[in-house]
Amino acid sequence: MRMVMFGPPGAGKGTIAGALTEQWGIPHIATGDMLRAQVRQGTELGRRAQDYMDAGELVPDDLILEMVRRRLSEADARRGFILDGFPRTLAQADALDEMVGGVDAVIDLEVPEQELIRRLSGRRVCPQCRAIYQVDTMPPRKAGVCDRCGAQLVRRADDEPEAVRNRLAVYREQTAPVLAYYRERGLLRSTDGTRGSAAVVDEIAAAVAAGEKP
Ligand code: AMP
Secondary structure, eight states, X not given: OEEEEEOSTTSSHHHHHHHHXXXXXXXXXXXXXXXXXXXXXXXXXXXXXXXXXXXXXXXOHHHHHHHHHHHHTSGGGTTOEEEESOOOXXXXXXXXXXXXXXXXXXXXXXXXXXXXXXXXXXXXXXXTTOOEEETTTBOOSSTXXXXXXXXXXXOOGGGSHHHHHHHHHHIIIIITHHHHHHHHTTOEEEEETTSOHHHHHHHHHHHHHXXXXX
């Protein structure tokens, strides 16, 4: 299964891709996570990407494509993968087709913008063990403290209100056009992302098991 998990920031791509890759035993390849790891490690790529990321802008295609090409050539990606946060531009979608000879399915998680803003502004992350919380729907047991490791939770720089507004505008202008690319190829399946993640995961897993076309 070569799948793209698509949708605006805050739609739940990471949660759902994470659950599916566990069921299917294929890698979850999230370009945002890969970039944040590069920033933490202080690599050249991390340094070049950080300002774009903090402002909620897209990192230039050439940097992203080089990183993804490398990751997809690793042995574990040969049996399949779920991409999360990639492709985000038409140029990236074209390049992906050229790298792997096409994908099998693209899942679009549909969530209204008001709900995305609410989710992103309430997201908190653990800087130490990377656990993710949501102040309304998935709060830690003690406010501001990670359940798993006890570190103080923080808000990602790009979850600050101004960066969130920018990320949503970037999604509408640069990323949403990729949907038409996959729709034209008969690969797009849209699903209601406002439901709990378990319902979404079950729906996708059942459709794939039944061999349904998107
Ligand atoms: P995410 O965690 O997917 O929301 O990504 C966080 C940030 O990383 C984005 O706001 C972009 O700055 C950058 N990023 C992640 N994936 C891509 C991509 N495919 N193309 C360009 N920039 C990306």
